[in-house]
Amino acid sequence: MQTMTWNAMPPWALLAGRDILKAALPEQRLGETLKDILSIITALPQLDLSEMAAIYVREAGQDRQRLVHHNTADQLDLPIDLAPGARMPECIADRDDLIPYRIAISVNGDPDFGTAVFFSRSERPISTESLSALHLLTQEIGSVIQQRSGCTTSVLDMVELSTDEIYIFEPQRFTITRTNATASMRSGYSAEALAGMTPGSLKVGISELDYQAKLLPLVEGSARSVTFDAIQRRRNGTVYPVKVHVWRIRGPTSDLFAEVAIATADQRKALGLLEQVFDAIPGGIGVFDNRSRLLMANRRLYDLMNIPPEMFPPGSKFEDILRYNASRGEWGDGDPEAMVRERIQQAALGLPYSFERERKSGKVLAVRSEPLSNGGYVLSYTDITLRKRAEKELIRHRDALEKTVRQRTAEIAAQAAALEEALQQEKNINAMQRQFVAMTSHEFRTPLAIIDGAAQRIQRKKGEMEARFLTDKTQQIRSAVSRMVELMESFLSAGRMDTGKVELSLVDCSLHKLIEQAIKRQKLSAQHHRFDAEIEALPPVIRCDALAISQVLTNLLSNAVKYAPRAPDITIRGWEEDGFVFLSVKDEGVGIDADDVPKLFQPYFRARTSTGIAGTGIGLSLVKQIVTMHDGDIFVESERGKGTCFTLVLPVQGPAAQDTAEPAPEVSAA
């Protein structure tokens, strides 16, 4: 039978079959066309077939075969389920009155592409020639199916992928039972929302009843299909014109109606425009249906995802695209399947999402998914490499700027702090100066008052003076003058100390002697005070500037007297410890407030308890400076009202760095 030629076929049948098949291509309604062809073939008297024929193709990835279409088998009352999609039964027609002919469909070297089954009446088996003709027709049908729908796509897939809207509904209440992705995409309703609606409700301008009336020939069985123009309505209220074809088709249990709404030329023009717009968009756009199949994509999407368009045409599964990307390491290391699953799950959530991704090439992509109302989604890819680079540059710049600002702020803060400190110091100096001026004026005025007072007294005597009176006044004047000289000397010493001009003249001398001399001097002016000195534990000699240390001792003793006017006992103790001499001078006088103690050695500072007691605030600051120059120190213990104890510490060997000093310091030991 392989030797059969086209000549054996009735030429009109072959032509008709091929013409019908070709016509079916642009109309994209393969199922109905196949049904027509099968009807024509079984009706050919030359072939002697019954009215029954069916075509099966192999299920995707399966050994089983699935029914694509058949003709009017119902009239033959066959004991087999022949709804579209049904599997090829083992015993397709176990009937005495029918002989089945199974003809393998082999396409492009695939011998198992499918099977066509024809039936003849058992009393009239078909001739060998007829069988050869059937072979040829069958192969023709096979190649058309393959051309149209891909080698393993079933009819349902074809319905699904049809670029026309398809609504399948039952003929009693016209309730929609099945739709395809295009229906959802154009109408804006999800498949779930469409199920239960009627096709009439999706029309504008004709009522439900009008629509049903148009389908009357189908209901009555007087026509197999009806065609009319209508206006289709979208969920969002917009409308578009369609040509409507409604077919009566065979369902699993009963007949169904199938409406195919074909967008008119205007609509197709709009679609074409949409495609152009798609391609003009700088980013990549891909529209996926609710089963994650690619419906539409622009060229840029393939460029940006770096996938070959011929590998993933419309109809490709999102999952396969993802898998392709995962397998070539686009997303880095990791289990490709796990990464694919993760992304599929995300897409399945039906929520908008976006992320940025850097590709291996360094290109940065912004990926964004927006869900569609029909359960599909739009995926967009934008190349943001330049923007990212600019952003990074901007961040780097900003960071650098912030750093500079922080540095400058810190500098300014430091300057402000330094300024504030300087200002405070200035204020302190000013306050000290005012205090100094007031103190000086007071301290000078008192001896001056004595001198002037004594002179006035002498003057008022007018020559009648006793010798004793004169001696008395002279003594007062001299004592006041020496007090002023002392005052002046102490100012001068302080001034010299401040300018750092004083150098120590170190000699080995007896501290005992210096102490005793100081006590003696003090006794002259403090007749009421008692000095108790225990200084035997002191070393015989220490190295120091004798004059300066004398002044220190004088100052400490005169302070003890001055600030303890009512407490006559002054205790002096001296001892040696680890190469240092310790000397304490203790009184039981007015004492010093605790918060005044830290300021005690500042020049011109006078403790609050010193109010009313003559003094310059110079003495202790001088003491501190002299002691410091000797590498020694001085400590104070005091309590208001209880008395004060100053403890002097000096190195026995004298100051470390100081060798011999030439000029003797002009410090007064008064």
Next chain:
Amino acid sequence: MITVLCVEDERDVRELIVEELEEAGIRVLQAENGKEGLDKILSQRPDIVISDITMPEMDGISMLGELQINHPQFANMPVLFLTALADREKMIEGLGAGAESYLTKPIDFDVLMAKIQGLVVRIENRVTAGLEF
């Protein structure tokens, strides 16, 4: 006879004032600081007080303040400040506290004695007029 209390911590200054007053035939009491002065005022009731301001234990202005607040019976007793504090602020403070006069050191004995003599006349007139204070 008029009694003057001299409150002064500087022994030599006090001595000069006391001599001058005594030579003028005035009875003089002495105190070394404000606290002692206050005791003498309360116990001896002098007619006039000459007081230093800067003194240990209690200064002159505090002493005057103490009198004003707690011993109003001495409100009419004249208190003269004689101080080395020559600045204007201190003078205002002293006079504001109720001092009769604010004299500064060095002491001009002519001025001091004139002031005392004037007060003595005023006090004697008052006594004559029966206006005891």
